[in-house]
Amino acid sequence: MSEPLLKLDGLTKAYPGVVANADVSFEIAKGEVHALLGENGAGKSTLVKTIYGLVQPDRGEMRMNGAAFAPAEPRAARAAGVAMVFQHFSLFDALNVAENVALGMENPPPLGQLAQQIREVSRSYGLPLDPSRTVGDLSAGERQRVEIIRCLLQEPRLLIMDEPTSVLTPQEVEILFETLRKLRAEGVSILYISHKLEEIRALCDTATILRQGRVVGKCDPKTTAARDMAEQMVGATLSTPSRSLGATGEVVLELKGLSAPAPRAFGTALRDIDLELRAGEVLGIGGVAGNGQDELAMALSGEMATAPGMIRFKGREIGRLGVTARRRIGLLCAPEERMGHAAVPDMSLTENAMLTAGPREDLVRHGFLRWGRAKGYAEKVIETFDVRTPGAGTAARALSGGNLQKFVIGREILQRPEILVVNQPTWGVDAMAAATIRQALLDLAERGAAVIVISQDLDELMEISDRFAALNAGRLGAPRPAEGLGLHEIGMMLGGAHDMEPALGES
Numbered sequence: 001m002s003e004p005l006l007k008l009d010g011l012t013k014a015y016p017g018v019v020a021n022a023d024v025s026f027e028i029a030k031g032e033v034h035a036l037l038g039e040n041g042a043g044k045s046t047l048v049k050t051i052y053g054l055v056q057p058d059r060g061e062m063r064m065n066g067a068a069f070a071p072a073e074p075r076a077a078r079a080a081g082v083a084m085v086f087q088h089f090s091l092f093d094a095l096n097v098a099e100n101v102a103l104g105m106e107n108p109p110p111l112g113q114l115a116q117q118i119r120e121v122s123r124s125y126g127l128p129l130d131p132s133r134t135v136g137d138l139s140a141g142e143r144q145r146v147e148i149i150r151c152l153l154q155e156p157r158l159l160i161m162d163e164p165t166s167v168l169t170p171q172e173v174e175i176l177f178e179t180l181r182k183l184r185a186e187g188v189s190i191l192y193i194s195h196k197l198e199e200i201r202a203l204c205d206t207a208t209i210l211r212q213g214r215v216v217g218k219c220d221p222k223t224t225a226a227r228d229m230a231e232q233m234v235g236a237t238l239s240t241p242s243r244s245l246g247a248t249g250e251v252v253l254e255l256k257g258l259s260a261p262a263p264r265a266f267g268t269a270l271r272d273i274d275l276e277l278r279a280g281e282v283l284g285i286g287g288v289a290g291n292g293q294d295e296l297a298m299a300l301s302g303e304m305a306t307a308p309g310m311i312r313f314k315g316r317e318i319g320r321l322g323v324t325a326r327r328r329i330g331l332l333c334a335p336e337e338r339m340g341h342a343a344v345p346d347m348s349l350t351e352n353a354m355l356t357a358g359p360r361e362d363l364v365r366h367g368f369l370r371w372g373r374a375k376g377y378a379e380k381v382i383e384t385f386d387v388r389t390p391g392a393g394t395a396a397r398a399l400s401g402g403n404l405q406k407f408v409i410g411r412e413i414l415q416r417p418e419i420l421v422v423n424q425p426t427w428g429v430d431a432m433a434a435a436t437i438r439q440a441l442l443d444l445a446e447r448g449a450a451v452i453v454i455s456q457d458l459d460e461l462m463e464i465s466d467r468f469a470a471l472n473a474g475r476l477g478a479p480r481p482a483e484g485l486g487l488h489e490i491g492m493m494l495g496g497a498h499d500m501e502p503a504l505g506e507s
């Protein structure tokens with residue numbers, strides 16, 4: 001066997017109250033796509049940050065091509081041939097593609113020359129991208145290509161990708177996979193983190209499974225069933241969400257001609273949205289990212305005011321009602337971006353509980369904050385949603401992505417909303433926790449709440465929605481019953497073929 005590209009030996013990293021990586025050892029061969037699997041908080045991000053020089057291990061060592069490798073910072077990791085595409089892109093909207101790529105390079109060539117190099121890489125790796133386009137106008141998939149091309153210009157030997165497909169359409173996933181296969185054929189190794197096990201099976205050559213910071217298994221994803229992998233990750237058996245279809249009740253939310261200009265540069269305007277939502281129903285809203293999902297959520301949450309007559313809650317006009325007032329009457333929202341929008345990173349979970357649960361959980365009385373109650377509420381969310389953290393006093397930023405997501409969604413669900421709007425509710429959440437969140441949303445609807453689930457994940461939407469509608473360029477198509485909806489029809493709806501809906505037949 002040839003020498004591995006990267007050998008990890010006994011890597012250990014502890015944070016206060018938790019050992020994120022415990023004696024992790026495995027090898028990444030040259031030219032292989034190696035999956036790193038594990039439930040939320042298993043230690044995947046900590047491990048790849050160690051390889052990329054962002055985290056220093058307490059113990060253990062790494063060898064790259066046989067030589068000692070201990071990057072003290074990302075620059076050193078990059079110099080050794082490691083590149084990383086993060087889950088959250090760090091791009092400037094107002095600059096063009098070439099300018100953004102230049103900003104991330106140690107020694108960028110003149111812009112004209114760089115644009116030419118971008119065109120070449122873009123062509124040879126099948127990643128369509130025009131270097132002169134403004135980044136703010138790009139789709140999430142195109143933004144990711146900017147990051148990937150920036151990495152490829154470094155000619156990496158190891159490319160690390162952290163959940164790269166969560167923002168991509170199925171077509172974009174295919175394009176990305178073709179590129180990754182081409183890189184593999186050229187001998188580049190890829191370390192790939194994802195919770196989407198079917199994608200891992202389609203792409204990866206081998207997988208290392210982490211549980212509570214330790215390596216608990218290895219497998220060949222091509223010959224291992226997704227369910228088996230998921231069960232190895234959690235060390236338990238999984239259940240699929242179930243629901244009894246209840247009759248839906250009165251109309252609780254009515255949107256009439258809801259229109260609003262884009263709230264920010266490069267945002268999407270909402271255009272003439274009509275909708276009736278009934279108590280007890282789950283409405284799934286799909287669409288390619290950037291088609292008005294955030295704006296619709298903001299119009300509903302009250303972060304964006306709308307003209308009179310466009311939004312009614314149980315018959316009452318609420319277009320000008322602010323966030324807190326809407327929360328008080330039972331209209332709750334959990335936005336997509338957990339760090340910074342749904343939760344304040346430097347605040348503890350107790351403080352974060354105070355931020356949104358104040359009005360409904362009686363956490364503020366006569367102007368005084370009731371910290372004991374807030375802590376109790378945060379602990380209830382932690383326990384009910386199995387949020388892995390040392391305690392409610394922990395800062396939000398110290399939680400793994402998936403665990404913070406469980407906290408953010410749980411915090412809203414336990415407030416017994418009348419209407420709950422969630423945007424990407426299981427983003428970055430492992431299979432077991434995703435099933436728990438979906439089940440909790442279904443239970444909420446069964447108890448009579450109306451739930452709007454905005455998501456990029458069509459499987460998720462089909463699994464839990466009563467009706468499905470698509471957002472396209474700020475317009476919402478007419479909702480259709482989710483049951484029996486075929487992929488072709490969904491594709492048409494996502495593409496904005498609104499006037500074709502009658503032709504597809506109403507059921």
Ligand SMILES: Nc1ncnc2c1ncn2[C@@H]1O[C@H](COP(=O)(O)OP(=O)(O)OP(=O)(O)O)[C@@H](O)[C@H]1O
Nearest residue numbers: 015020040041042043044045046398399400401402
């Ligand atoms: N900066 C930090 N301070 C304190 N604890 C941390 C820090 N970073 C990570 N942790 C803890 O280390 C553990 C491993 O987290 P890590 O982010 O590596 O998990 P993960 O497998 O990437 O999870 P996810 O799939 O949810 O992103 C978690 O318990 C997390 O709370």
